[in-house]
Each structure stands twice: as C-alpha cells, then as structure tokens.
Amino acid sequence: MAGDRTESVPPDQSADLARRIARHRPGHALDRAFYTDAGIFERDLDRMLLKHWFLAAHASSVPRTGDFRVVDLGAESIIIVRSAPAEIRALLNVCRHRGSRVCTTASGRATAGRLTCPYHAWTYGLDGRLLVAREMPEPFDRSDFGLRSLPVRVVEGLIFTTFAREPLDFASAEAALTGSAGVHGWAKAKVAHSETYSINANWKLAIENYMECYHCQPAHPEFSKRHVYARPAAQSEAIEREGRRRADALGIVIADVDEYGESSRPGGESVSVFRSALNEGVDSATRDGRRIARLMGAFGGHDGNSTYFDIGPISDFLAYADHGVIYRFIPRSVLHTEMEVIWLVHEDAVEGTDYDVAQLTWLWKTTSIEDKRIVEHNQAGINSRFFEPGPYSSQEPYARRFVDWYLRELAGN
Ligand code: FES
Numbered sequence: 001m002a003g004d005r006t007e008s009v010p011p012d013q014s015a016d017l018a019r020r021i022a023r024h025r026p027g028h029a030l031d032r033a034f035y036t037d038a039g040i041f042e043r044d045l046d047r048m049l050l051k052h053w054f055l056a057a058h059a060s061s062v063p064r065t066g067d068f069r070v071v072d073l074g075a076e077s078i079i080i081v082r083s084a085p086a087e088i089r090a091l092l093n094v095c096r097h098r099g100s101r102v103c104t105t106a107s108g109r110a111t112a113g114r115l116t117c118p119y120h121a122w123t124y125g126l127d128g129r130l131l132v133a134r135e136m137p138e139p140f141d142r143s144d145f146g147l148r149s150l151p152v153r154v155v156e157g158l159i160f161t162t163f164a165r166e167p168l169d170f171a172s173a174e175a176a177l178t179g180s181a182g183v184h185g186w187a188k189a190k191v192a193h194s195e196t197y198s199i200n201a202n203w204k205l206a207i208e209n210y211m212e213c214y215h216c217q218p219a220h221p222e223f224s225k226r227h228v229y230a231r232p233a234a235q236s237e238a239i240e241r242e243g244r245r246r247a248d249a250l251g252i253v254i255a256d257v258d259e260y261g262e263s264s265r266p267g268g269e270s271v272s273v274f275r276s277a278l279n280e281g282v283d284s285a286t287r288d289g290r291r292i293a294r295l296m297g298a299f300g301g302h303d304g305n306s307t308y309f310d311i312g313p314i315s316d317f318l319a320y321a322d323h324g325v326i327y328r329f330i331p332r333s334v335l336h337t338e339m340e341v342i343w344l345v346h347e348d349a350v351e352g353t354d355y356d357v358a359q360l361t362w363l364w365k366t367t368s369i370e371d372k373r374i375v376e377h378n379q380a381g382i383n384s385r386f387f388e389p390g391p392y393s394s395q396e397p398y399a400r401r402f403v404d405w406y407l408r409e410l411a412g413n
C-alpha cells in the first residue's frame with residue numbers, strides 16, 4: 001500500500017518540537033523538519049488531522065442500503081456505509097478479533113446486509129454490531145466486540161466524520177454549508193467523476209498550495225484565463241464588484257464566512273466561505289467558458305461567480321452554477337499525500353445528454369496535474385539540507401494563515 005512506503009528522508013531524531021515552533025519566523029514558510037520528519041507527521045495526525053472533521057464522501061456515492069466506501073487517513077481506515085435508507089454510519093475498519101481490515105476494497109456492497117472480516121469471518125451488521133463469531137469460548141459477549149463507530153454529520157449531501165472522541169462543534173460549519181453548498185443544490189447532486197492524484201509530498205505543501213493563488217499565473221494558465229482569483233487583489237476589485245452585482249440581480253445570496261483556522265470559534269470547527277468572480281464572458285470552468293451541465297440549486301442563471309468553501313484543514317470545495325468540485329486531501333505518510341477530486345452535477349443530469357465527463361473535468365484535471373507537479377518540486381527543494389524558509393507574498397495570505405493555525409494546533413494550544 002502506498003501509505004506504507006519507506007520514506008527517503010530519515011526522521012530527524014533531534015527534533016525538539018517546542019523549540020522548532022518557537023523558532024518559526026512569522027510570515028515565512030515552515031522549517032524543513034515540518035515537511036520531512038516522520039515523528040512530526042505523527043504529531044500532525046494526533047494534534048490536528050484526527051481532531052478535525054473531514055469530508056468522507058458525497059452521499060450519492062453510497063446510494064443504497066449496504067453500499068460502502070472505504071476512506072483512509074494516515075494509517076487509519078473507515079468504512080462509510082449506508083446502514084438504512086436515511087442513515088449513514090462511519091465504522092472503524094479494524095476487526096475486533098485480531099485487527100484485520102474488514103473491508104478490503106475501495107467500495108462495494110455488503111452481502112445480505114453484513115460486513116464479514118476476510119480473516120476468520122467475524123460478521124458485523126451495518127450498524128457495526130458483531131453478529132457472528134465462531135468457536136469463541138465462554139464467557140463471550142458479542143455486544144462487547146462491535147466495530148467502533150465514529151460521529152457522522154451529513155449536510156447538504158456531504159458526509160463528514162471525525163476521529164475525535166469529543167468532536168469540535170459543527171454548528172457553524174453546518175450553517176455555512178447550508179448557505180453555500182445548500183444554495184448550490186449539493187444535496188441534490190451526484191458524483192459524475194472522481195480522480196485520485198498521488199502526490200509525493202507532505203500534506204501541508206499540498207494544502208498551502210491549495211490555499212494560495214500566487215502560483216496560479218505562472219503554473220495554471222487555463223485556470224487564470226477563467227478565474228479572477230488568479231490576480232492580485234488590486235487588479236480584481238472592479239470585476240469582483242461586478243460579480244456581486246450580477247449575483248444580486250439574480251437573487252443569489254451566499255454570505256462570506258471567515259471562521260477559519262485561528263479565527264474559528266473556540267471549540268468549533270473551522271469554516272470559510274467566499275465568492276470570487278469568473279472572468280468576463282465566463283460562466284463555468286470549461287474550455288469555452290460556457291455552461292457544461294444543467295443549473296443546480298437556487299441558480300436560475302449564471303451569475304459569473306464561483307463559491308469556495310473549506311471545512312477543517314483538509315476538506316475544500318468549489319461550486320459553480322452548473323457543477324461542483326470537491327478536494328479531499330488525504331495525508332498518508334510524511335512524504336505522501338493523496339488528493340481526491342470529485343466532480344458533482346445535478347442528480348437528474350444524464351451523462352452524454354446533459355454533460356460530457358471529458359469536458360466537465362477538463363479544467364480541474366489539468367490544474368490538478370499541474371498542482372501535483374509543482375508540489376512535488378516544492379518537496380524536492382525542501383528536502384535539500386540547504387533549504388531556508390522564505391517569506392510569503394501578499395498574494396499568499398491564506399497559506400500563511402494555514403501555517404500559523406497549524407503551528408498553534410501542533411503546540412497543543
Ligand atoms: S481478524 Fe477479523 S475475524 Fe479474525
């Protein structure tokens with residue numbers, strides 16, 4: 001499995017985390033060890049990644065009772081299963097007998113409503129209860145050996161879960177999702193396509209890259225021709241104003257939310273929502289800028305904007321009037337991150353009639369391949385013992401904010 005690969009950079013044995021955090025220069029990239037040290041990656045998991053909510057899947061990917069998907073994070077694995085028509089559960093994919101993975105395929109359907117461990121055939125119900133365990137000496141109480149269940153929230157068709165025993169309050173995130181994904185009609189969407197990109201880099205480099213558009217003009221000519229977000233703020237103000245005017249004219253109301261990272265409410269999950277205009281004459285993220293699929297949600301017309309929203313550190317979303325794009329970042333090990341990109345369309349849209357997958361996915365496939373390349377080059381440079389963290393530009397405020405938030409979480413504050 002990719003997450004088990006041997007790392008090429010040895011762990012920094014002398015890492016003193018508190019000293020490293022204290023030594024961080026505000027406004028600068030992180031020190032090399034934060035991107036290369038396997039011990040720090042374990043801290044990342046304990047203090048940040050396993051603490052926050054993250055997107056597991058869109059509900060349309062488990063449409064029938066018994067359908068499941070396996071979702072990984074670090075060395076952890078979860079079964080997302082539709083346990084009843086209106087109920088989705090998240091079960092730890094670790095058998096309570098001797099620990100085997102119970103589900104060994106990325107997705108599937110539980111036979112006869114049961115999940116059977118492939119090792120010694122302990123058999124669980126869709127709610128995780130242990131139903132069958134052969135030859136177990138008494139006393140043995142099956143009710144003590146159910147699969148561990150994780151909290152689940154399904155909001156606007158998006159399935160979130162967390163490993164936290166005391167989960168962060170999800171109320172603000174839920175309200176913000178209703179005001180963004182809800183307006184875009186994501187509860188009535190379906191997955192049209194997904195791709196997973198394997199990135200040989202630390203997860204934070206992938207996130208920092210997602211959080212800034214300083215790289216967009218040099219690295220993403222296709223994105224930059226369509227999205228005003230690629231420009232410095234001073235060059236985009238007038239177009240953004242015009243985008244807001246068009247949204248008002250169409251009655252599209254999506255409020256900005258800024259409770260992200262260090263700005264999040266104490267004890268609450270991080271959430272941000274903001275809209276940004278598309279370039280003149282561009283309605284959607286397509287080659288010709290024209291609509292690619294039927295309009296979704298509250299959109300009676302194209303308002304020439306895109307809606308970005310982020311929940312927690314690794315779940316990011318981008319909505320157009322006629323389709324949606326989900327970014328799931330999946331840290332697997334210190335130098336390996338998977339990036340799953342999921343394209344959504346209206347649930348009634350018919351492939352080949354209402355949309356064409358190649359056209360629908362063109363921009364974000366192109367952009368994701370470019371991102372994989374630049375993030376891997378970034379990691380390769382940072383692996384050098386001569387790397388020194390440089391300063392962020394004025395076009396990278398969200399990358400800087402992410403790094404500040406990360407350091408605070410890592411320090412355990
Ligand atoms: S490890 Fe699952 S049945 Fe033995």
Ligand SMILES: [Fe+2]
Binds near residue numbers: 209210216220
């Ligand atoms: Fe990018």
